[in-house]
Amino acid sequence: MSSINTNIASMTALQALRSTNADMLRTQNRISSGLRVADASDNAAYWSIATTMRGDHSSISTVSDALGLGSATAEIAAKGMESAIDIAGKIKDKLLAARTPGVDRSKIQSEISELQDSLKSVINGASFNGQNWLTGDSSTDTERSIVSSFTRSSDGSISIGTITVDLDATRLMDTASAGSGGSVSGILDETVSVGSGGSSAGTVLTLDIGELTDSADDLALIEAMVKHVDTAIGKMTDAASSLGAVKTRIDIQKNFADSMKAAIDKGIGQLVDADMNEESTRLQALQVKQQLSIQALSIANQGAQSILSLFR
Template structure:
């Protein structure tokens, strides 16, 4: 039936054209953004998962930055410990040389004092980002905590992992800034006759070749050697911490790459597929326009019946 009120062919063609234009707009949006799921209306489940994963990825990036900062802090402490060990070894060598009879111990002491000052400067200068793990206030907390990981379990609960480093008397502390003498270098030691001393205050300038003075000199050598041993243990511990930090940082970086890949699989558009779809929809759009034009023209034939 032909009707001038209802053009069924034109209505059908218009509906098809509207559908084609809607699909074409969606495809153009995917091509321009590179995403097939750009918002929740595209795919609510995928969008929700991707949003959570992006948030976790950002948290992991912060963890990686924190690990990098921790690695630098440990590296500064390790290098300062290495330097301190070398300087203390030089002091021990000077003390051994002073054991020989007839040497000018006052001149050797002048050299030792310069080395002692170098030890103090090294410990006090081993700071990074406001943290010093060698010159430490023993009266305060001597544990340092580094963020090491971020994870989310199957129930959605978030947990943050940490690495705890003890920089106190059993750690890397060389000088106790609270004057408590808890550091490796300012620890109070006792010589046989001359009394208490520290690696930073020992003085051999007045020692003679007497048996008691030579025994004190040997005590000094033993005390410095013990300090070197403690610093070596501290440097070993710092090396182990640095290795752990680097492993965690590598893992965090790898995990971020995996998250990026996973999010991409969920929401990224396949540009090859979208470009092919775009060309097909453009052809459909042109055909739809022509079909609508033909449908509109069909009603013109009714006029010939009234001529």
């Protein structure tokens, strides 16, 4: 039956054209954005997973930045410790020279004083981002916690890992006030004990041989100073080893965080990225379908015109 009110062929062709246009719009959006799943309406499950993974990627990136700062701080502290060990070794050499009877110890003390000032400068200067692991107040500053990991479990809960640095093991100078009833715990704050009574003769940073003579007691005091500085160097060497181990651990965690970021990027891409080869092929096919649909609609519309010939 032919009807001028209802053109079934035209309606069918129009419906096919609308469907093809919708498919073309979707394909063009994928090509322009590079995403197969751009929002929740494309694929709710994949979009939700990808959104969570993007959030985790951002968190892990922040962890990586924190580890980078921690690594730089540890490296600065380690370099400062190495310089401090070198200067302390020079102080020990000067004390050994002062042990020889007849030398001018006041001149040697002048050199030692310069080395002591240099040692303090190195310790105070080993700071990065406002943090100094070689000096500080032991009563309030005992450790540092560096964020090292961000983990999401299967139930969606998250956990944050940290690397703890024991500052009591690396502190060379303690800024705590011993005069107000407190105590100092820096490696270089320990005093030289002399004789059975344990009388104090200063620290590595304050010892003074300028007034010492060739008497047996004074020579024994110099020997005690040499031994004390050597002991301090040994402790600083252990502290340097600890700092090196901390830096190695931080670097390992940072490399792992960077690997995690790359893996998450790959996982997100597998879920939501569009296959450009596939989409370009689909677009060409849809363009052909669109042209055919337009041609079919044109033919269907022309069919109604043939009815007029029946009335001529």
